[in-house]
Amino acid sequence: MVTSPILLDYQSSTPCLKEVVESMNPYWTENFANPSSKSNLANINASAVLEVSRERVQTYLKLKNRRVIFTSGATESNNLALIGFARNFNKRTGKYGHIITLKTEHQAVLEPLRKLKKEGYTVTEIEPEKNGLLSKQKFIEAIKPETFLVSIMLANNEIGVIQPLQWIYSICKSKGIVLHTDAAQCIGYIPMKDLDSIANMITFSSHKIYGPKGIGILVIDEEIELDPLFVGGGQEFGLRSGTIPLPLIVGFTKAIEIAIRNTKENAEKLAFHRDNLLKGLTENISLLEVNGSMYERLPHNLNITFPKVNGALLHKRLKPKIICSSGSACSNGKPSHVLLALGKSLKEAESSIRLSIGLMTSSDDIDTTISEISYLVKTIR
């Protein structure tokens, strides 16, 4: 009998929940009107659905005095926040200022910043501590008089660590620096109770939280000015031209509602499986290293290095049994820049895996994963 591999890669993407699909259904077929056109009743109704969705997002995420901009995903939200704010800053001040970020950010932050560097801005990529967290001292030392923008992710997609945004935000505020955070991996996994005190601009993605792909959000303070990345019909406050994907917005809004409602229960379930997985692997495998702090961490993430194991062989043999990630889903098979930034060697980074638990993961999946990985590591060694 051929058994399908166990999926432990839910940080790459999640399936849409049934309730989410059902919420979208009418907007593909009978209610397909364009929310931006006011030419008939159907369009006016579509526009009302868009604005109700926006208000619901504000309510579920408890946002005050914030603008919710729908985008195509976290990649676009990050690009809009960083490039849009930097170019607007340059237009207002005539200066190319200084931007701070972390070496362990997602490429969807690092690449826009590298692009800005080519345009004349200066960028500091701070090295995190060994546990993946930002050091207060290093952060304060990195700030220059010309620093105008900081981007530090809320939770890391590879090692799951949760950055201390409260103090980062209060330092930024005290110096008049705008803070952006990539929170693509967070809704439904950690409490979203105080978003107004974590950053001026926040990125979210739908397909990491059991919503549809191709939709994201950028939340910004009302007074933040951004230059749009592309222009045209002027949708989304002139910040994101293009016909509004209403079915995706309705689905994402539903996914947020469900995720927020179930955060505590889901986080406990995910952490229970994750902790059992770690316990089982630790009991069976000697010389195992967990990457990233286990205290400030997403409940569904585990990232482990197996020293003295040929990484290529490990991943090849794991493939038919367990679907997991060797780095980030977007790293195109290159060794993880996150693990390298934590001080891992190329070899160690290659013999590391990210296991991410999902709502569909069972105790049987965890038990099988423990025995498969333990067996493989022992035989390869």
Ligand SMILES: Cc1ncc(COP(=O)(O)O)c(C=O)c1O
């Ligand atoms: C932290 C983080 N930022 C950004 C992205 C890109 O998100 P999207 O697929 O919504 O563009 C991802 C997806 O892997 C992510 O994990």
